[in-house]
Amino acid sequence: MIDSPPKKLSATARRAFANAGWVFFDRIFRMATALLVGVWSARYLGPSQFGLLNFASVFPTVLTSLAGLGLANVLVTELVRNREYSENQLLGTSFILRLVAGTVSLFAIAVTVRVLYGDQPVLQAMILFTSSVLVCQSADVIDLHFQSRVKSKLSVIAKSIAFLLSTALRVYFLANQFSLLAFSSVVFVEVSLSAFILILIYNRQEGQHILNWRFSRRLATYLLHLSWPIMISDFFIFIYMRADQFMLKELATDLELGKFSAALRLSEVWYFIATAITSSFYPTIVSLKTQNEEAFQRAFRQLLTLLLSISILIAIFITLAAPFIINLLYGQQYEGVDDILVIHIWSAVFVFMGVGSSYWFILHDHQRLLLVRTIAGAVINILLNFVLIPRYGAVGTSIATLIAQMTTAYFVNFFIAKARPVFFVQTAAFADVFKLTLLRERLKRTP
Template sequence: MKIPKIQGFDQDALEKYVKNTGWLMIARVGSLGIKILVGFALANYLGASQLGILTYPTSFVTFFVAAAALGVDGFVTRELLRFPEKKNELMGTAFVLKVTGGLTIIPLIYFAYLVYSSVKPLETPFSYILILSFTGILQAFNIIDSYFQSRTQGKYIMTVQIAGNLISAATKLLLIILGAGLTWFVFALLFDVLLLAAGYLYIYQRNGGSILNWKFEGTIAKFLLRNSWPLAFSAVLVSIYMSIDKLMVEYYLGKAELGIYGTVVSLAESWYFIPVAIVTSVFPAIMNARRDDLVRYQRRMQNMYDLMVWISLSLAIFMTFAASLIYRIFLPKFLSGAPVLSIHIWAGIFVFLGSASGQFLIAEGYIKLSMMRTAMGAVVNIVLNIFWIPKYGIAGAAYATLIAYFVSTFWILLIPQTRQQGIMMLRSLFLITLFQKISARNSLQE
């Protein structure tokens, strides 16, 4: 298939990276369809209160799991691009660091649960949280994902994710048919992570790699920790401002409202795979352009911002009008979530733009700036949730998320080094570049 030529991109590079994006998109679209259908069935089976209890452990451990990853995944991808001959040393060292981080967070999770439950008794038993805390260890195998990303081999990622999601969906549907209790579905969530880890390991071995060749090197460990800690801290902050609203909904409103809000977040965030897939695939092309041609580099960034806005705006408009119909047909027990989804879905525009601008910050070495803007979003989200959830309910949480994502994304306008990128995003957001391209095309046709 011939890929249409887009101004600002080399055709050969475009063919390579768009095809890789296509593989990633197929994987994520398959995952999206499966997760949504199973999510509908699971929500209706459990009901709002039990769904809230099931949602809570995942939200609780998210912050710790993000910390356990140590921020090395993205950094290892960059280093594998630069030094592919150091594959075994980089991956082996990163794997050991991530496993160590996963083991470390388990007692920390227990301590956090004791402290939090002393303030407000939790309806979610610690056993559920403990089960999911082991995802911090299993996520160490995600380093294999970094290897395939560095080689732009999206088809292998597709294979793992599609197979894993099919098995996961079948497992949850079987549990529903058998009338299983809530504890089984908690184990099913851990099983999802185990499937992904096993899949990555299998496909890596299948393509000539072997974890037996991985090596831990102290010098590389120090290098990774020294350079990736801002990314680790940023990942924790991201998890805070993307998940803290769920914990606060449960704190202020209870498990039933958390169950309803959980369906909203699930539907709204189901689309967030799109910017990740696109950015992951074209990041090598952007890095190459930065090295070889700064003008082309800026054009590629502007094109990416344009693409992010076009996709996210289309999704936001569609979901705003479709929300009520979706809930009436598939989630009749959760109808109060429909108007909240119409609010939350618009936060996706800033998530899409934030994912793209995040690559600029990495390419330019502005890791600490990336961390600072994430921190701003987290603070705004927490403060607004404190005031708005008690007053407006789960709609307040959705509005807080929307504003927090906006602040986080466009905070770079306040920094001189990054202001130009913020202006470029605004040009895309207000469709200025779209109209310019349409005008230029019409002029050429005349």
């Protein structure tokens, strides 16, 4: 039972909102800066070369989930619960697991691109530069540690410094008309700097040192047992989110790929909001789950209602403003991108829903159900791409993505008995949005 006074709950909520605020600041700052530099890059390179630059990130993006081993949410949960293993064991074991997985993934990509693009050495080098993130992401266990303590401010500082320096380098390359290879190398600069600064801040702010971390074989087995379904699920998510670009390159043209990449930047840039809100409130929700099931269910529904409200407002705004935004940012050479964006932005509604509901599966030890519904979405997306891309190009890809996201995040839950409670909470959240429940509750609390 929760007998905490309202002041304590309010303090917890304020702390979560403050934590989310730091993440929002980081993402909004990145979004605004990346948008300006990204538009400059798109205009400078043109649709075809801009498409190739984005294509270089497809391989590492697809393997990011495998290199991360699905440990993110599991590690945060274990750090909050703090049961059998020490913090140094949890961080040390997760770091080594991710480092090994990232190195193996990078080697696999190197072999693959050598076989597929042996006659294109520049493209090979571009892909390897962007794939460096797979190794450097092992240091993100520090970020997850800060999340578990609701201290995302420290992660924001580290990543913002790295982002600022890498952005300055991009601007220098643009001003001096550097090649595509130079632009792709900036990814390596940013991720390596971010990892280095995260380690420095952890050592100084926490009064600890990564040399105190310890690897536990038993803990590694336990973590992998919990995380492997999430890893495979995340892999299939990236497959059907990035297979679009690969299939566009093979089934359509570089021009269509460039247009889709331009729309994607304006559509996916909003996804950080779902992650920021959910990760900030997750430690509180984990605590509620262990104390009061009714309070947990109520908080879970409120979280989904908030995520849906925000995502629907974003989708409506972009739908109405798309022609103006595309013409202002990209110009006439990207004509038709607004049609792609209007369709693709509605996928965000179900992405937000999927991010918020994924924690329910982890807390109930139903990670394998995440895998089932994700595979269903991946299969639907790829099959629809084969049908729609030859006829409609990038517009067809956007339609396929929307249907796949809708299926994965929402409808599949109804057909899986153990996931059906999530479907009903999601449906209730949709009803709350249309009834303006959050707004009415807020007005009632206003004196």
